[in-house]
Amino acid sequence: MQLSPGEIHALLGENGAGKSTLVKSIYGVVAPNSGQFMWDGKEVEIKSPAIARELGIGMVFQHFSLFETLTVSQNIELCLSKAQLETIGHLGSKISTLSKAYGLNVDPDRLVHTLSIGERQRVEIMRCLVQDVKLLILDEPTSVLTPQEVAGLFDVLRRLSSEGCSIMFISHKLHEVTEICHSATILRGGKAIDTCDPRIETPASIAKMMVGDLAEQDAGYSKKIGTETLFKAEDLTLDSKQPFGTSLKHISFELKKGEILGVAGVAGNGQDELMAAISGEDGRKLKNVMWLDGKDISSLGAGTRRSLGMAYVPEERLGRGAVPDMSLAENTLLTHKVGFVKNGWVEWKAVKQYAKSIIDQFKVKCHGEFSHAKSLSGGNLQKFIMGREIGQNPKVLICAHPTWGVDVGAALAIHQALLALRDQGAAILLISEDIDELFLLADRMAAICDGHLSPTVHTEKTSIDQIGEWMAGTFINTNTHDTNQETAA
């Protein structure tokens, strides 16, 4: 594959297709076994990220590497060499100039922990820009941004590209690829199998190239309307435990049998706190705010709520949803103990058998049920966790960001599993930052902002614009429903 100056090039492929390995070898993190890189017509050997940076290659990783207690300019200074610092002169003013030139809006003196996710990402991009980057590699840059922030990022990328900076862009959101990229390389099983011009393709046609013979497309699911309330929260108000957390304010909603309620919102607006309150992980005993099947569960612990038929898919897969250093069989037992624990004794044989069946059913790519959770790619681990939680036939499933960083094929499998569970009569709460996914799956929608939950609407009766506005919090004071509640409380 090759890139010309100013080109925005997409790298596409399922999880485990080799995208990350490819960009890591370009950035010098891992060494290729064979082959060569040509840079400006000359053959180069990129042995370390430092060499890559010297050549003018910058990379923004999926997980940011910023020190929260340092300021923006200190963070940027950390990764510059002495020589670079000398040529730059005053770093703060350089950051301000670049910030203005590209509309990045990065204040060099702010502490990183006060920045939003989108702002942090811009700091990472800034870090590459101060080094006069000629090739910028972005690993799933949009997965953490609001629609508005994504638009902002694309403006920056377009400006960079018009100035001759090449951009390599990894994303699972195909409509973004068709929107911004000039060319695309599709990887499957570690091989570049196809190239295309995304400007003349549709997301559907690219998806087909990526996942091969996958016939069904992930679209056009029917909506359902439930009548019977399974889970209810009323006027749930809860102070945040962490100093930088969000307090929940007068949250009320109902989950109905055979229905998916989608909650949109930008990360850090109370989603984690809401999850913890519903799952019981929060640990504080409440009264008369949450009911399951008409039973007040507000004061019950997380384990008891699980045994009553609630299941959860958390946002963090490794380290919360699964224990990194334990096998998949052991991770099955983590939440699924019914039938496997008799009088306190674990029937490991049955657990292993069952773990195998999850692996088969959800096509989890791994060596076997003895594989450690940490050895799986994010998407595969997510499929496994989904399978484990769904396999318990929960009455209520709470699910956060189910397809974050997951490829098209796995996302399709997860979507279909969620819908199948809904059709079996479970009530599902789907918390996601991916608005498209919410519109695809949810039967009713709401948005969360600063710990307030908007009223719910049927998905057909709303629009991305309305939900987008709700995500920004427009419902908080103007909305009569909510103000009524506030006065009532």
Place this chain on the structure above:
Amino acid sequence: MIQVQARTDSSTLMQFASPIIAIALTLIFGSILFIILDKDPIQALHVLLIMPLSDAYNVGEMLVKMGPLLLCAVGLSLCYRANLWNIGAEGQLLAGALGGSAVGLLFVDSDSSLALPITLLAGIVSGMFWAALPTFLKIKFNSNLILTTIMFNYIALYLLVWAVHGPLRDPDGFGFPESAMFSDATLLPTLIESGRAHWGVVIAILAGIAAWVILSKTHLGFQIRVFGSDAPAAKYAGFSANKITWFVMLFAGALAGLAGVAEVIGPIGQLVPVVSPGYGYAAIIVAYLGRLHPIGAIAASIFLAVLYMGGDLAQIEMSIPTAVVGMFQGILLFFLLACDFFIRYRIILNKDANV
């Protein structure tokens, strides 16, 4: 240039090789030490490590020391598996010795068959009580378990010293700080006629096996392992942190208390000011050397017991100070922790220094 690099997978080989390398390094370092002390290192190591196993009497004495080490280490292994840093085995052992003695002394003139079980039970309960105090503080006030357990070690020590100088002192003992001798009915039977090896070591081995079964076969053991390696996952799964904390701490306290009472009604036969030469602390090394595995602890406790025995013999045979044993223990833990570093990291040599 030398560079340290994190391994993608922790090395299973190092997991097992680390204790062996650590022991080897300790022996090399020890030899250097003996040369400096002007003692023949070969002879010193022979006395320290081989002689304790050379005849039946010495093996018996080694088993006497192995019992309390193993009992404490099994309990600590469970605590450390649950990521709870209980350093209080010494205090719990002393509490067990004190509580057990207080009850055992009620039976001085008795030959009741209940004397032994009641005394043992008193020791176990005392150890559990001593473990319960810091556990309560941890759960209620989130206090640092390392600090509180260490502090309770000293409180237990001085309580015992006070008791042996005061209320529990033998009235006919000419004012010596010792309790009366326990009655035969209270004493723990010995394994064989001669020697002092008693049933404590058998109970210790059974406790090790039981702990292993708990860890690997029961749901409770599974919860302990999850809680220790990934607390957020345990919380997510709805496991009760308090329940797990109470269980492992009380289990460790019970075993340490048992070790303490078995010392006074076993080899010692009365309550004296010095019940333990630091078994509770040495058990920390045993637990680590045994890879926090109850079965591994059995092998590790033999090694440390040999070292204790060897220290005594070295003093007699070669007039080497017993402080050498403490040094050996310290060096061993030091090398072990250093070697454990290579389970997760490796060193690579870069010929060109372009970093």
